[in-house]
Amino acid sequence: MVSNVYFNESVILLNMEAASKEEVLEKMGDNLLSQNLVKESFIPALIAREEEYATGLPTAGVAVAIPHTDVEHVQRKAISVGVLKEAVEFGVMGDDKETIPVRIVFLLAMDEAHSQLTLLQQLMGVFQTEETLMSILKEENKTNIRSLLEEKLDFGVLEGEN
């Protein structure tokens, strides 16, 4: 099975301004929706899931969040990266009280449960490397972020290449 995950500049959002995590999820979800990567039900499902099972992670240097939801809301698997201009509070995964100021959001739109192990492990590897997270945070050029992540993550056969 060819497993290609959609990832290119069009799903990288820089200098995002949002007042709440819901707004972050709406903006990132809208972008995926406009490219037909997800269904309309994706955004409400994503917000509801984040409310129930928070995905903020207290990673080294800068906190990240990995919002995702059920596979039926996804048209085409993709990973979208959002860098926030100012931190937005997300709940901490596995904790019902604590929140954490998140600067980088990796939105996972997966179309199959229990798949993409290698990619997900590599992504967690990125979270564990403070230097990589700081580079993403400081970078102003989407193509550089794309190259940096393509170097670290195996997206399979890449589509959407220009």
Next chain:
Amino acid sequence: MAKKQVLVACGAGIATSTVVNGAIEEMAKENNLNVDLVQIKIAEVGGYVDTADLLVTTAMTQKEYPFPVINARSFLTGIGTDATKQEILTALQK
């Protein structure tokens, strides 16, 4: 040693439980542990209360279960991974 059933759960059963599942699989191999890993959504744990020996999860659980529950967030952040592994090993070697 009898085979232990280990539930690996997250909210959607998609992302984080996949990573944690991989980490435990590796650990079991290294330590010659006989485990039956079941990757599920946290909402499905109820169906396994009679058979499971351990629940490893990245989602919060307010419910009480008849088996130990270990938080596996460290597998995602890399902070405190060794302590979590030790906790899992201890639970499985009982």
